[in-house]
Amino acid sequence: MTSDLDRRVTELKDLLPEAFTDGEFDPAKAAEVLGIATTGEREHYGLRWAGKQEAQASLQVGSVATLRPNLAKSIDYDTARNLVIEGDNLEVLRLLQRGYNDKVKLIYIDPPYNTGNTNWLYNDDFSDGLIAYLEATGQVAEDGNRKSSKTEAAGRRHSGWLSMMYPRLALARNLLAQDGVIFVSIDDNEVHNLRHLMDEVFGPENFVGTVIWQKVYSPKSSARHFSEDHDYLVVYARNANEWTPNLLPRTAEMDAAYKNPDNDPRGPWKSGDLSARNFYSKGTYPITCPSGRVIDGPPKGNYWRVSEESFREMDADGRIWWGTDGNATPSVKRFLSEVKQGRVPQTLWTYKEVGHNQDAKKQLLERVTFETSDSVFDTPKPTGLIRRMLTLATSPDGDDIVLDFFAGSGSTADGVLQANAEDGGNRRFISVQFPEPTGHSDYGTVADITRTRVAAAIEATQNTGNAATCPAGTFEFRYLELAASNFKVWDSSTAPTSEPELAEALALYSSNLAADADDHAIVAEVVLKEGATLDLPWRDVSLAGERTVLVGNKLAICLARNVTTELTDALVDLGVPRVVMLDAAFTDKDQAKSNAFYRLKNADITMRTV
Template structure:
């Protein structure tokens, strides 16, 4: 398989492993129910997250709870067009990206072209997104011609060429740009990959009134609406050349020249006896097999060309952002946002009502808006995770989501306040907290003990999920302080994390007297051990030294 090489690639191929694991700190939780609308609830956590921070570190921080659980990822990364005026600085000269490149790629980074920089920035992020994606999930990436070819090769390398689904063309403009140097670009691409194509199934598009309009029932068939189909086809069929006598007496000598009847003569008359052939009002028409609406797919196979009439255009997207935020500033910040209808189409194809959706280049929060819209339409419980590194994460991204939750956004670009909100909608606003380890590899004493316990539990068991579902056991379930080290038991293995921020812990006979859980095997973390290897083996104990034996994500 062809692979893409660029300056700095060798420095970033495994860089996702070196990204420090940082905690996620909930700053507040917003709820839309009238009793608490607008209130901050710092002690609560929502299934919906908006994270302010570098998306590389944020994706790493999500691993303990979400690895392999995200069903649909949509990202709209910088297109790398060289346009300095865009907030993302999409020629990748943003100071934050430049500092990152200097640290990771080193002096070699001084010679990078803007394409090298873009690839260095994207590669580790795509590696982490691959880890977060469920095996039956899909990732949708918006891009234009600036990096489309490079992105396709990188995605083949990370996700596998055999997991490529298709490339969608979205017509984003409805009028040519007179300022275009050569051709006015009317389209962008959406590249689609799965984690494992054999496990993924795309959803059908709902049928439209226009598609169903052709179905009628002029003969009052009790099976309901139907439409006539063409009996003739161009494909050769050895049994498809017979003559037909119509009920009205007309003789049809055979199919039109160069074509054949679709079914054999025997099959044709069987269909007629079942009233599945339409002969026209006078009984002398060319016979047409009936296709009943009740028997066709209750959905439409999606196509790869999406027009702005179907899914919106960039001007519509700008009006949406301005209408919701009621601020002209948002127009200057987001010159090319995505319309809600476009993201709704992606979520309709790639998610189900209970799935987790992730957008790590969140921008103005369109993805969350689309999730809320779909949930309101079908009663679903989709959950969103947004990551935004820019300073407007709270004032624009979170603010837009907050206002949508308190309102009913209805095209064309009007915001209607809901007086009787049916259910509570919420999100937790998070920032990146402390790094778990310092530069020497030691545990950072500033990290809360519960965050350490959750991390150890995940790296040992790979039980991802929300903290409510997979949180390590509470120390309060034990009788004395010594057994507060117990994390939980999984697959007949009991896990203990014997750690004290201010003192060293030792695995010895005294500590073992506090081990109360019955299990086939024990994995015990401590700073040191005084027990002989033969004793440990005899009692099915695996000792792991802190911090040496703590796995790095």
């Protein structure tokens, strides 16, 4: 029976896996993760790098940003089940914490490989991620260029990469369901550090395996030492005790080994050896063949796999094969109908099974038209690779969420759409991509490529296979962009101190709505604040002449700028358990808000204002 202490340790391990080393709780590491200063330092095994404490402390930082809908870039926004998000994935992951905690079934990411000869745009400013993002995308000060060269000394380069990956993986772990799994693409430059890092974030006991993907179909003759033919997929479960991969479909070659030479009514079968080297006390007895030949016992040094009694029962049931002449050494008939209807996944994925780099580029070009070959995305992944992960980690009817927060060319979303169209599934995807400049005129940012490919994939798949049986919204997406909040935030550090200036500043906050706030943006932000998911259907209703948006069937967001008794009564009649209203809508804030609150409370409706 599990003790209370064991239970509490298990709970702590789930909340703070980084605080355990080799399965033992490490107070110093716990303090480090929580940003608590400690005196002295005990030596312990673990991954350390310059900037680790800052990266860990960043997990305690909230976000003042939001995700703003872009209807023009969406496909059927109000009913879409999928999300394409443009923005810094660290800030986006922070915003998804409440609504998607413990809900994502599969995460696949293809982060920067840190090869040392390219730039990346994830040189994080942990103190204020939104401002850093706005600067990097040219939305504020022009001198805010966050590009960070990776052509540095190896130690600094690895440290920068680890600091970039750590908070993203930690936040992503929170989103994984207990039976969820994450696959991370990587190459030899960082695979060793990634394993250590993921051991720390997910716990070494949740390591599933390292897959080798054969990414090229021919050797590179220009290689100085070895032709690099593979990448890795590092696989961790949220809880290895809860996650089991689905079986892969059996291949035609596997089934071809089964024949039926004796026309057995149970169908095709293949023979299996009756003897084995493992000692079995009942496995040494003579056998008489139907032809009359006596076999004194199993081959020298071996044993029959079954007892004599079991052997006779199997023979009586027609499960022993004696050869066409009844004189062969007996073997066991293993029927195709009785074997495992699938194959256990292996850690070597060949290009013949899941595709290679050239397949990936060809698939991208089928979806996206580039002006010149120079502007083609360099490192897409083949959809066959994505489909393999989907087969292992999702089911057609599981309503599973698939997250890719380094979306790149959009291969993951494309793979999800293909899988749903093929089996009529209800999987949903969330694709997050930084608007990294491409330097080309056809697609200004990588996020433009992502959106273009997803839209093309929808057009190509929505009328194929079993797409007609998929839920509404499967072949649609909501496009959202990382942006400043729709609600003003008072910053006391920059507030004026003189009385006239202070009065003038306070007057600006008589309404907490930002000047550019629109209804769709407000609804999206409220959904995030309320911890609901961004893929719930939206439906407009008019109550007392005012606009209210129903999100799913449990949340009503009232967008009225003036709340009346008539409107409150209409919200009661609507019967939704949660109502959110704009704080700016109450002219007499104390009295009017109190009246609305208690009127709704008496009807068992929870009311909140923003």
